[in-house]
Amino acid sequence: MHSTYLITSFLLTLSLSFSHSSLAQQDQPSTCYGTIGKGKLENGHLLPTEGKNFKTYSMEATENGYTTAHSRVADIVVAAYEWMSMRQPMQTLIYADASLPEGGKFPPHVTHQNGTSVDFMVPVLNQDGLPAQLERTAENRWGYDIVFDENGRYGDYIIDFETMAMHIYALQLKAKEHRSRVARVIFAPELRPLLFDTEYGPKLKDINFYKKAAKVRHDEHYHVDFKIKCQPLEQPQPVTEKTVKSE
Numbered sequence: 702m703h704s705t706y707l708i709t710s711f712l713l714t715l716s717l718s719f720s721h722s723s724l725a726q727q728d729q730p731s732t733c734y735g736t737i738g739k740g741k742l743e744n745g746h747l748l749p750t751e752g753k754n755f756k757t758y759s760m761e762a763t764e765n766g767y768t769t770a771h772s773r774v775a776d777i778v779v780a781a782y783e784w785m786s787m788r789q790p791m792q793t794l795i796y797a798d799a800s801l802p803e804g805g806k807f808p809p810h811v812t813h814q815n816g817t818s819v820d821f822m823v824p825v826l827n828q829d830g831l832p833a834q835l836e837r838t839a840e841n842r843w844g845y846d847i848v849f850d851e852n853g854r855y856g857d858y859i860i861d862f863e864t865m866a867m868h869i870y871a872l873q874l875k876a877k878e879h880r881s882r883v884a885r886v887i888f889a890p891e892l893r894p895l896l897f898d899t900e901y902g903p904k905l906k907d908i909n910f911y912k913k914a915a916k917v918r919h920d921e922h923y924h925v926d927f928k929i930k931c932q933p934l935e936q937p938q939p940v941t942e943k944t945v946k947s948e
């Protein structure tokens with residue numbers, strides 16, 4: 702009985718110290734390296750699974766660490782949600798892929814390599830003009846495969862351009878408060894006039910929208926890159942005779 706208690710207590714201490722050490726990273730600021738197209742991330746912060754007006758696009762993706770961002774980016778994203786919660790509390794905002802826990806290649810994305818990119822699913826309204834949620838399943842890649850027409854419609858849903866414009870404005874506002882900027886937004890060019898024709902549309906003038914046509918049509922999500930100073934990506938050390946011998 703006594704030894705069972707000791708073993709249980711030992712295992713509990715072991716698991717607590719393990720979870721503590723893995724959580725400790727979230728207390729440290731992140732360091733990003735290289736660029737969004739070729740980079741890596743140290744001490745990445747997992748975006749909070751959910752808050753009062755936001756949530757991850759997929760618990761499975763979050764558990765796999767696909768929603769890891771640079772600490773400052775994570776702070777900006779959460780601060781923008783908080784700002785939104787006081788102005789548009791009825792709409793639940795969904796974020797999607799950010800970076801892998803240590804950055805690097807993140808297929809099928811071309812970028813998302815150093816924790817400074819985050820995808821956001823477009824907010825939608827239903828037929829009655831009320832905030833709604835799209836069905837996100839493994840079959841539609843948790844929403845990434847949904848296709849909106851040139852009027853921003855998909856079935857009974859329409860993109861909530863008012864909320865979306867407000868959100869992009871909030872990201873820029875909070876980025877500036879965190880020594881950053883929105884470096885770039887990618888969103889389908891044919892849908893942008895509907896985004897700009899909103900209350901917050903005119904406030905998006907200083908946002909750099911990607912001019913070229915992206916390889917993948919960004920209609921069901923908008924991609925946001927944040928300006929964060931990153932370290933140069935170190936070159937791999939050449940293997941010399943000396944290093945081989947010392948090992």
Ligand SMILES: [Zn+2]
Nearest residue numbers: 818819820924
């Ligand atoms: Zn993206």
